[in-house]
Amino acid sequence: MSSVHDWTPTNPVKENRSGLIGKPVDRYEGPLKVTGTAPYAYEVQTPSPPAYGVMVGATIATGRITGVDIAEAEATAGVLIVWTHLNAPTQAPRGTKVHPRSSAGSKPALENDRVTYFGQPVALVVGETLEAATAGAHRVKLTYAEDHPDVDFRARLDAAVSPVGEEDVEIGNFARGFTESPVQLDQTWHTPIQNHCQMEPCASTVWFEGGKCVAHTSVQMVKPAQHGLAETIGIPRDDVHLMTRYIGGGFGGKGQTYDDLVLAALAARALGRPVKVAFTRQQMMHGTIHRPATVMRVRLGAEKDGRLNAMSMMTWTHCHRDGNFTEHASNFSRALYAAPNRLTGHRLVKLDLPGAGPMRAPGEASGTLSLECAMDELAEQLGLDPVELRIRNEPPTDPENGRPFSMRQLVRCLREGAQMFGWDRRLPTPGLVRDGRWLVGMGMAAAIRGNFLLPAKCSFTVDADGVITVKQGMTDIGTGTYTVLAQIAAETLGVPLGQVRVEIGDSELPPAPGSGGQFGAATAGSAALAAGQNLRTAIAELATGDEASPLFGGRPVDVTFQDGLVAIGNRSEALAELIRRAAPEGLTVEGEIRPAADAREWSQQTYGAHYCEVGVDPVTGEVRVRRMLGVFAAGRILNAKTARSQLTGGMIWGVGSALTEGNAVDPRYGSLINQDLAQYLVPVQADIGDLEAIMLDEVDDKANPMGVKGVGELGNSGAGAAVANAIYNACGVRVRDYPITPDKLLAGLIARGL
Amino acid sequence: MQTTITVNGQARALDIDPRTTLLDALREHLRLTGSKKGCDHGQCGACTVLVNGVRINSCLSLAVMHDGDQVTTIEGVGTPEALHPVQTAFLTQDAYQCGYCTPGQICSTLGLLRELEAGVPSQETPAGARPVLSDAEIRERMSGNICRCSAYPQIVAAIRDAAGSMA
């Protein structure tokens, strides 16, 4: 059985002799991205001219398709295929796994006459050109028998039940602890549906080569995409070669594939030519998953000195009628603050809305928008500084299970952030600071996000030029995977970065779980380190066993790798020379990482603290983020440049969730009202003031052999709450219904006579 | 329909469906896929190109409207081997993550720098004054280019760097 103690010995990443680990090097694939030469899924060169597929979405949320008229669409010039459920090719029934170890089952498109969400793809039109297909798609005429959609989340809270297999978690006696607390807070927060809005809409380009299906798509996880497609179209898994080399943003929304992939494959097979299918921006809103709305009730019971006696966080949320996804917004609170009496849980209601699913920092992103504001309110009730309140409730061990923390530097993040930001200049009484027409305030919040390690493999090859090639079925969704894998390879083999090639995003490469849950760098990187160490061993054995090498006769364990040389003491030769002579075909080895069996004996999290200053216009209710600082502790940082970008990106997502992002539901049609980027408002350049992210020194030796943890979601956790708390400090108005738009603020501002 | 557009200095004769947008003509007919489609509705800026030196959203314009025009796409700005200073600045400042908005951001930056040179004011320019390259000007003028990865602070830094190195 593996153990975290197996990770204790030193390794090339820990030694960091060349200093490449942590170094803020530019992105490996950067030159391609800044010149527009990185081909995303819709842009790959096809072996022959492609046909273009356009999907048609349902205009009802629930019911049946009763009439299909495709004559006009089929008669449209340039149209090659018009499919609905009536004439689409046969696919394996939903969930089929012919291969028992498939990581995803069949997901048929145009499955039957049943519509279960607004915008569900119900027809495909393929044409010679995009214009022909689009014209044809407009001429598909469908009639429906519509049922009344059950989509009003807040009206359906009574129908919510515990998610299958889940129970509330109670420690101590919450009700008694709360009742007996001299200071109490009991408030409810609302968050809306949010959409990922990746800049690249989901897209697939597929063709067949011999019997083999070559599929390029935009997806965060390679293997389930490959397996799911093979199962759906009924071919062996190895006959699908799935690639996802460049991905225009994922954020959880591309953790699964959508109908574009299956439809492109079916059409390519039917036409015997490449087919490209992309979602339109409007189709992305309904046709892919979203972060579901929540209602969160937070109760805090404290002593007069601020110590919590009782803490409860209950979340109500929703998912698709046939789904079971739960937004676990209460979970993070289980590890954050000490309190002897605790109650947390979730309630789920199934609705006729599109699929709910994970979106950047699932759980924490929504959850911190309530608890971290509740802490701010409690601090005010107690007359305590919000930073001090958090420090007073710092638990010595995990407050739910008593496990030791693998590494917890939350207090350091809070203190250093406060100092760097100038928190001591904040006036606790709201509404006292003016700057011209602006009311100015400061707010803060804590950040927390779990840390995970998953199984992964990786291969390393050294060739006769001394070039190291890293191969892994991993993805880079903008996170920096290409770059950190190159750094690990260069550091491990002691070669310059320019001598490393990285190939990822391909189902034929050693499998890795992909990008999600901020486990990517730790998981993929640890497998790469293992492969690198195995390659070092193979090279060391080669050198010490080769009579022509100056290292001949030495002990393999004494061989060092630096500056492109293999050496034992002052005997050395160039790595390329050794390989050219002794292994001219090159050497390839694999490496593997598995989670340690005892890793869960520690509570493993990443932490941070956000500080924010906003201006509120008391006349218009407009909010401007003036400056923002995040201080984070997330294990060893592999690349200070790309990690910082991940963190600042996450912080800006927090700004969006606090101020602008939300998708209202139209209860008449079961649709989302904001269907494009002009109505669903993600932050733009002018919304963001001075913003900085600082990373504390840290190595978490319980996390993985490198001591790294993730940063992709941490920056998002708590960021929106810091904005909301700053708004209150600026103007004295609490809005507990996100996003905090001017209309909601104005009501409070008027009530306060401002 | 016959139309001739000069793209990155090369005259390109096209026989094209009049419904084709300039963006789709570039991407699907000329295989210049550096210009991206993020929304197809003029809402995101991913498709930004320069037409006769002025930045536009190429998804909002039909190809046949550009007969005789000079179009510059990201492919005409620089290559991986010979980056333009703006591209170098985006690279070194990490002014992108997924890279999908990036060609649009870079073309937009080129347009912005020309606007400043020509003294074109924005909402952030004090009345009657000549615009200067301030962070506020950059943020205002780059707000038509959405970056969901949210590389906004890095983009501002890159534009400042680029302007400095091109001065």
Ligand code: FES
């Ligand atoms: S694709 Fe043209 S503005 Fe979005």
Ligand code: FES
């Ligand atoms: S880099 Fe991903 S959208 Fe800008």
